[in-house]
Amino acid sequence: MAVDAKAVDDATAGLPRMDDIVSLCARRGFIWQSSEIYGGINGFWDYGPLGVELKNNLKALWWQRVVRGRDDVEGLDSSIIAHPRTWEASGHVEHFSDPLVDCRACKKRMRADQLDDAGPCPARQGTSEHDWTPARNFNLMLKTFVGAQEDAAATAFLRAETCQSIFLDFKRVRESARQRIPFGIAQIGKAFRNEINPRNFTFRSREFEQAELEFFCHVSERKKWFEHWLGERLAFHHELGLKETRLRVRPHRPDELAHYAHAAADIEFLFPFGWQEIEGVHDRGDWDLRRHSEFSGKDLTVTDEETKERFHPCVIETSVGVDRTCLALLANAYEEEKLPDGETRTLLRLPLAVAPVKVAVLPLAKKLAEPAQRIARELRRHWSVFYDESGNIGRRYRRQDEVGTPFCVTYDFESESDTRVTVRERDSMTQERIAVDGLRAYLQDRLEMAR
Numbered sequence: 001m002a003v004d005a006k007a008v009d010d011a012t013a014g015l016p017r018m019d020d021i022v023s024l025c026a027r028r029g030f031i032w033q034s035s036e037i038y039g040g041i042n043g044f045w046d047y048g049p050l051g052v053e054l055k056n057n058l059k060a061l062w063w064q065r066v067v068r069g070r071d072d073v074e075g076l077d078s079s080i081i082a083h084p085r086t087w088e089a090s091g092h093v094e095h096f097s098d099p100l101v102d103c104r105a106c107k108k109r110m111r112a113d114q115l116d117d118a119g120p121c122p123a124r125q126g127t128s129e130h131d132w133t134p135a136r137n138f139n140l141m142l143k144t145f146v147g148a149q150e151d152a153a154a155t156a157f158l159r160a161e162t163c164q165s166i167f168l169d170f171k172r173v174r175e176s177a178r179q180r181i182p183f184g185i186a187q188i189g190k191a192f193r194n195e196i197n198p199r200n201f202t203f204r205s206r207e208f209e210q211a212e213l214e215f216f217c218h219v220s221e222r223k224k225w226f227e228h229w230l231g232e233r234l235a236f237h238h239e240l241g242l243k244e245t246r247l248r249v250r251p252h253r254p255d256e257l258a259h260y261a262h263a264a265a266d267i268e269f270l271f272p273f274g275w276q277e278i279e280g281v282h283d284r285g286d287w288d289l290r291r292h293s294e295f296s297g298k299d300l301t302v303t304d305e306e307t308k309e310r311f312h313p314c315v316i317e318t319s320v321g322v323d324r325t326c327l328a329l330l331a332n333a334y335e336e337e338k339l340p341d342g343e344t345r346t347l348l349r350l351p352l353a354v355a356p357v358k359v360a361v362l363p364l365a366k367k368l369a370e371p372a373q374r375i376a377r378e379l380r381r382h383w384s385v386f387y388d389e390s391g392n393i394g395r396r397y398r399r400q401d402e403v404g405t406p407f408c409v410t411y412d413f414e415s416e417s418d419t420r421v422t423v424r425e426r427d428s429m430t431q432e433r434i435a436v437d438g439l440r441a442y443l444q445d446r447l448e449m450a451r
């Protein structure tokens with residue numbers, strides 16, 4: 001779909017710039033391009049020490065809300081490579097493609113529906129317009145070979161979505177977990193798509209993580225469960241602190257629906273580059289189980305014990321991009337705040353539950369290192385803690401603000417005599433003196449309040 005640049009500019013006016021977020025991510029160890037020392041590899045990203053904590057916290061929260069916190073959802077961790085027939089049954093071999101065009105002059109390769117982003121052609125005389133070939137379909141699945149042969153029979157695909165294995169394992173999970181319809185199966189894992197134009201930092205990557213739930217129900221209850229899961233997922237994004245004004249639900253128009261889908265809605269976030277999907281909620285009907293039954297020859301129906309009806313359950317899917325949600329969290333939290341003294345501080349107002357470091361312990365001077373380290377050791381048993389004894393205290397606070405650390409604990413010269421420390425809170429910058437003995441309980445209360 002062509003992008004209306006003016007509408008994007010209007011919607012994103014006043015938001016932080018993407019360049020500032022990308023620069024902070026690399027500088028402070030959240031995310032940077034994979035294989036940087038070789039010049040990078042397009043569409044692949046590495047999460048550094050803070051990035052991996054952020055991502056793990058997000059995944060843990062999702063798992064808690066979708067799997068552990070319920071008795072009608074089971075977890076799964078399936079292999080990335082599945083039997084190649086999987087992708088025939090799912091329709092990916094035939095249909096999972098984007099329209100591709102090449103410029104005959106400069107050789108630029110683009111998705112035909114994103115030509116607005118191509119920029120001028122550097123290779124044509126007298127015009128800056130590209131000389132595009134007609135569009136042709138390009139399958140997005142990444143291929144590999146399994147075993148010692150490298151031929152068609154050994155070809156396998158890196159999964160393009162995590163959900164297909166959920167369908168393959170449906171019967172096994174249902175029977176081993178002794179579940180009955182309605183119930184769901186969820187998993188978090190890597191997915192791979194050979195995107196023609198990866199772009200907008202991690203937003204469109206070639207390797208990314210999805211957190212998917214497939215919820216199986218009787219067709220008569222499809223509407224009820226669709227509404228239920230859309231509500232749950234929206235509540236999750238609110239819980240992540242994504243601002244009300246930057247979150248919306250966009251139901252799919254009938255002409256956008258996949259041929260098997262009954263209803264679908266995207267949950268979109270307002271990124272600095274415009275409104276974009278972070279999660280899809282889909283009513284997939286009985287397409288998946290029916291197709292895998294056909295292709296495998298295995299019976300994937302269930303029987304209603306009362307009516308004795310045998311049927312392929314209907315599937316309500318929620319599929320969220322972990323990387324996209326991390327990016328939304330960072331974009332939502334990034335702020336350059338003007339302070340009363342005229343200075344500007346950069347901070348990440350990350351919600352406590354996902355902040356990579358919960359507490360920084362900072363001795364005012366190096367000679368106070370020993371008792372401060374003792375405090376850090378004790379707190380580290382409960383949370384991720386950062387210890388820093390170098391530089392002036394104001395600058396150390398700023399460094400923690402910039403990575404979203406909610407609390408800084410300062411051990412100063414008075415702490416020696418009054419056995420108290422200063423606890424500084426990130427957002428308000430207020431400071432409180434807290435007894436060292438009660439510090440853990442104090443932080444526990446503050447951190448738990450956010451749950």
Ligand code: GAP
Pocket residue numbers: 160161162163193195202203204205206207208209210212277278279280317319320321322323324
């Ligand atoms: N099983 C359904 C499915 O895969 P999708 O809309 O293609 O649906 C679901 O993907 C989510 O996965 C998206 O909402 C997005 O958050 C994430 N996603 C998809 N392609 C991505 C890409 N190339 N890079 C990063 N995240 C992506």
